[in-house]
Amino acid sequence: MKLNRRNFLAVTAGAAATLSAPTVWGAAHGKPKVVVIGGGAGGATAARYIAGDSDGAIDVTLVEPTRTYYTCFFSNLYIGGFRDFASIGHSYGKLASDYGVNVVHDWAIGVDRDAKTVSLAGGATLSYDVLVVSPGIDFVDGSVPGWDISAQNKMPHSWKAGSQTQLLRAQIDAMPEGGVYAMVAPPNPYRCPPGPYERISMVAHVLKQTNPTAKILIADPKEKFSKQGLFEEGWQNHFTGMIDRIGPDFGGNNVSVNPDAMELSIDGVVEKVDVCNVIPAQKAGRIAEMAGLTNDSGFCPIVPASMQSQMDENVYVLGDATIAGDMPKSGFSANSQAKVASNAIRGALTGSRVFPAKYANTCWSLITTDDGIKVGASYEPTEEKIASTGSFVSQTGEDAALRKATYEESIGWYAGITADMFG
Ligand SMILES: Cc1cc2nc3c(=O)[nH]c(=O)nc-3n(C[C@H](O)[C@H](O)[C@H](O)COP(=O)(O)OP(=O)(O)OC[C@H]3O[C@@H](n4cnc5c(N)ncnc54)[C@H](O)[C@@H]3O)c2cc1C
Structure with missing residues (x-):
């Protein structure tokens, strides 16, 4: 299928899901609170979908130090002269104004999983019922x-x-x-x-x-x-x-x-x-390690059907920080995982319907002007891992028209995913 912004949104919205049974939040507890650490491909998407789809029934706070998020995706195209720098920068204003997300520009510096709190560099402490952790990567010293x-x-x-x-x-x-x-x-x-x-x-x-x-x-x-x-x-x-x-x-x-x-x-x-x-060797963003969510690999094991941490059922981990089975570490993957987790979290906190998990990824690359290539797959959870259920890849020797169409598809995808993340 040729992807453009509209059908990208349709495809990935249908992918949101999980298998775990919802446990509805006790009414006496007041409004459930979700804290999201990291406003990138995983975290911004999760904040948007949890807040937007729950229509005010869940309080969502997003903790992200930067006021403008520059996407790594298409940053190579800026280096190649195909994009200007401003075009890869995105702000969090709409998440606050249109979706009601409480956007806090600060660093999370600690997670107390017993007390269910996150402490911030600025001195504040946030309580959560569910924590979403999507801090991307750090480098291995x-x-x-x-x-x-x-x-x-x-x-x-x-x-x-x-x-x-x-x-x-x-x-x-x-x-x-x-x-x-x-x-x-x-x-x-x-x-x-x-x-x-x-x-x-x-x-x-x-x-x-x-x-x-x-x-x-x-x-x-x-x-x-x-x-x-x-x-x-x-x-x-x-x-x-x-x-x-x-x-x-x-x-x-x-x-x-x-x-x-x-x-x-x-x-x-x-x-x-x-x-x-x-480009050094990588591990999960440091806060994931500090929160005790990583294993010896330096990354975070998750439950394949929901993106729940294997270390803590009240925590979900997304994106590059995870061990996501056959899924590569990509913005597309993180966005897809965020929708599965959002669906599971809303189900657990409000009793809304939870769909079976489906994930997807495509990675486009540009070689030179109008010479685009891609690789992608769809995925479903098994007991052990998120497993590929079908894949595709560009072929050598393709004609120029197909390569140009592949590049144009990637432009539609970029517009779609950034709108999906930031509203
Ligand atoms: C050169 C390059 C090209 C790429 N091209 C593509 C592409 O074409 N397609 C694609 O799908 N993917 C691409 N990627 C990969 C993609 O950028 C990542 O996989 C994706 O951003 C992962 O999302 P994430 O949410 O895990 O992390 P990120 O998007 O990195 O978000 C993590 C966020 O967490 C914040 N954070 C970290 N620590 C804390 C803390 N303690 N407290 C609060 N906030 C914190 C960071 O500031 C950051 O904003 C590319 C990457 C690179 C480097």
Whole structure:
């Protein structure tokens, strides 16, 4: 099906659901309270759907430090010059005015799961009956020797969108003629499996126009990556000889950096580079760990039918912070999971009807002008995990008209998901 904004909303609204039986909130208790930590793809969607669909029957508070959320999705297109920066920024005004969400711009710094409270950096404490946690990712300390967060201005990660994204684009523009752009790609599992390779495509697209003798070097710890054949075909066709990927068989898994000297060492061989995009290994956003919701993997196990935490039935975890079975860490996934959880939470708190869980995902990537590719699947819960029930992927050798249509589909999806998140 060709996705546009209207049918994206229809498809994903029907996907909201869970199997667990609702336990209706006791009337004596007063209005039930839901606190949502994190106003991204998972949290903003959940806040909107719980507040909007319960028509004032549930008090919803969203805790999010930033006043403007810059989407990681389409941030690569900003780097490639296909979007302006303002177009990927979104504010929370409508969630407050149109949906009645109490939007608190602050950091959650602690969760007391016995007392059912969340403490905020500003000093306030919020009580909840149900807590939704969707804090995205944080980086694993020491995963790229030589790099830590204090080096992010010299060697940006740009894996959380905002100033980091603008910095990376500025560094690409300032590269000397014939210079070297390097990326340290992350190990699995990480946010947005095709994201590093879409980024490489967008960087190559810019450099081909502004600095055609420049080189791109990828140090990659993974044997293979998402949509690999499609990306490699595109790189060969559009950016011949520009991109060199060093996988684990040639030391791409044995990397360190020296940000002061702008050096990247791959298996002991030191390269001088002009830009170094370090995307470290990832784990659930720190607050999930502090709340005791993670396991040894660094991510949060969930109940596949509802997105409830396996650690606490009063807590739901969404998006990149979770172990979501076959679902990748994507904005589409987080949005889809948020609708399942919202349906389950409303059922538990107000007795509204709860539908069987269905999830969906599609990840589009742009290689160069009008050359869009995609991969996606639908999912249902089993006892063990969220399992894929059917999938699709673009093919190599597709004609230009189909690739253009795929790109246009992604533009419709972006408009749809951001309207779905922020109202
Ligand atoms: C370059 C790139 C390209 C991408 N492209 C796509 C794409 O094309 N399609 C797609 O579907 N996905 C894409 N993604 C992935 C997508 O951005 C994430 O999977 C998605 O944002 C996950 O949603 P989330 O709610 O888990 O986390 P986020 O959207 O990151 O939201 C987390 C929010 O929690 C807040 N937060 C964190 N800690 C706290 C705290 N202690 N207290 C309060 N708030 C807190 C943060 O400020 C943040 O706003 C891309 C990612 C990258 C990096």
